[in-house]
């Protein structure tokens with residue numbers, strides 16, 4: 215018996231998905247048993263890279279998600295509302311769903327997985343996080359017997375590409391962004407990438423699997439890379455760091471080892487020591503570092519986007535579902551526990567005030583005696599201990615002082631910054647970044 219797939223969307227990832235499925239030689243033998251029977255597109259008459267038999271292409275996407283002949287719906291149209299509607303309708307009609315849509319899952323995962331569990335169908339989304347890199351399936355399966363303590367990712371290729379070029383060329387953010395847009399590496403509207411929103415969607419999904427609970431996207435602390443200056447990258451380099459946009463999910467487990475009730479969840483640029491495993495992940499590549507007990511550190515690295523890479527993840531999800539269906543696992547009996555979503559409660563996200571890290575601050579001051587002393591005193595009075603203070607430069611606008619603190623809570627550090635800003639000798643504090 216064969217299995218029928220309905221594809222929604224034939225853009226970059228949809229085209230890549232079709233290419234793999236229509237050219238199955240030398241790939242997993244189950245592909246031979248899977249057919250794309252309908253493809254929903256906006257304009258069926260447009261010339262395409264892949265050819266389908268007459269009647270497969272249609273602009274009636276709603277009829278695909280209700281088609282009784284289809285077993286698996288592959289949602290690759292992107293966006294939120296329309297995609298949600300199709301996914302929920304497909305589930306309601308007893309179809310399994312594969313999606314690459316992190317935005318719809320991070321916002322509506324609750325509704326989607328509750329419906330899927332009630333209906334006994336699977337919703338798989340390996341392609342939604344880190345493109346072609348298998349990371350969700352390992353978290354659910356091979357790593358599932360570990361206690362995960364932290365997941366740290368470079369999970370947005372656009373920002374990693376921009377930061378890498380700023381580092382290599384000593385260039386400013388605006389110039390590199392404009393060039394990246396010209397070359398097609400960044401979207402015309404770069405907001406979701408450069409402001410960290412795309413990474414926030416993805417870390418929500420990673421955290422949910424790592425810590426076994428649903429998460430409210432609005433609880434994720436999110437700061438992008440727009441404010442990073444060429445000067446910060448240069449100073450970080452001199453001090454032995456490289457700046458990366460990190461997405462971090464971590465939770466302290468109780469002594470019993472049980473899942474944490476509360477986790478930290480944040481996306482922000484971070485000064486990473488150059489010896490950190492994520493520090494050398496450059497360009498559009500993604501990487502996810504998982505700290506697991508007893509496994510230790512394991513890092514997943516590779517292409518986080520692109521036609522073939524993302525399609526590889528999509529098709530592997532289709533094959534996983536088909537393999538489970540073929541094995542005869544009854545979906546009425548809660549199905550394959552390695553594929554289904556097994557949690558229904560929410561995990562609390564800690565307030566950012568309690569988060570502890572080292573900080574980097576670049577401070578412009580007047581160039582006169584005792585300024586460094588005053589800065590040290592203001593930090594000290596708020597419980598912030600300094601690891602290093604360097605007067606990097608003196609120019610006509612005054613002196614430029616860079617400090618790196620020891621670990622301190624976000625709340626204490628922000629209070630110290632306010633005190634610093636009130637000092638007459640402090641002209642401005644153009645940059646504050648967290649240090650790993």
Ligand code: HSE
Pocket residue numbers: 342345369370371372373407412518519
């Ligand atoms: N816009 C994403 C990135 C790719 O730059 O990594 C799709 O998730």
